[in-house]
């Protein structure tokens with residue numbers, strides 16, 4: 528294959544919508560997050576292929592046309608960037624909710640007869656270059672085997688249209704419920720293995736230090752896979768002035784891998800109260816709302832806190848899924 532053309536070359540991202548602009552349930556493609564560590568490969572579908580190898584009975588290589596022959600599925604899902612791997616505890620709220628279309632990952636892998644002893648699936652992108660002064664042959668991520676059977680897909684569509692180049696054209700992995708970093712774009716190769724991939728994007732970056740109760744590193748790490756519970760208030764927007772004693776709807780989105788069970792809102796400090804929350808609909812974010820009547824004039828700090836079905840909740844600060852706060856004035 529001819530050397531890959533990257534345009535642009537090097538780190539490239541789209542500035543995400545701020546929470547008050549996340550008004551639509553499905554985020555328009557041009558408003559969705561974009562993150563490319565090494566640049567944006569430009570290739571034609573006829574130049575694309577996917578090799579499936581490693582611990583399999585039948586290694587094989589698929590063309591783009593082969594991919595289109597599998598039954599097509601659509602998965603509406605949150606899609607979230609975990610933020611800079613160099614600042615793993617920094618909240619960035621790079622979130623959107625989009626519809627992916629493509630082939631089910633299990634369907635594509637099954638004819639290769641994966642060895643039951645393989646515990647990880649490694650996924651390679653076409654993009655190489657330099658990130659944080661480290662030379663990278665190809666973007667490489669790994670996935671625990673059990674996640675394949677769920678609703679992971681090899682997507683060739685986003686919101687009903689072919690993927691834009693920056694989102695992985697012509698085909699990419701999508702792992703709904705896992706942070707975006709795992710959803711390898713411009714997918715070229717998938718390798719079954721019995722250990723984690725030893726690449727900068729698996730074991731050096733996107734591997735959170737686990738801290739003890741005092742916030743000191745324990746020396747162990749956790750892969751950045753499952754999306755932790757999180758929520759944002761869409762309205763009112765920060766720094767708005769609201770009239771006293773006039774009811775207003777506070778609303779926003781909550782999400783977590785596996786769904787959110789409860790959202791609470793606080794208006795001034797620690798007055799947390801449970802609020803109305805949509806039931807989970809597949810992998811999508813869930814709308815929450817509270818009709819609130821500002822009781823007196825003054826400064827308020829609106830905050831929302833999501834608790835996942837597994838009981839995990841949002842920390843106050845110092846983590847990527849820390850509570851989001853909206854300062855407003857009541858006058």
Ligand SMILES: Nc1nc2c(c(=O)[nH]1)N[C@H]1C(S)=C(S)[C@@H](COP(=O)(O)O)O[C@H]1N2
Nearest residue numbers: 560561562563564608652666694707708712
């Ligand atoms: N090949 C490749 N895949 C990649 C990346 C990349 O740099 N190269 N970035 C990852 C990161 S960190 C995120 S958040 C998502 C972003 O996907 P998007 O740009 O389609 O929104 O792609 C992931 N897949």
Ligand SMILES: [Mo]
Nearest residue numbers: 562608609708
């Ligand atoms: Mo990301």
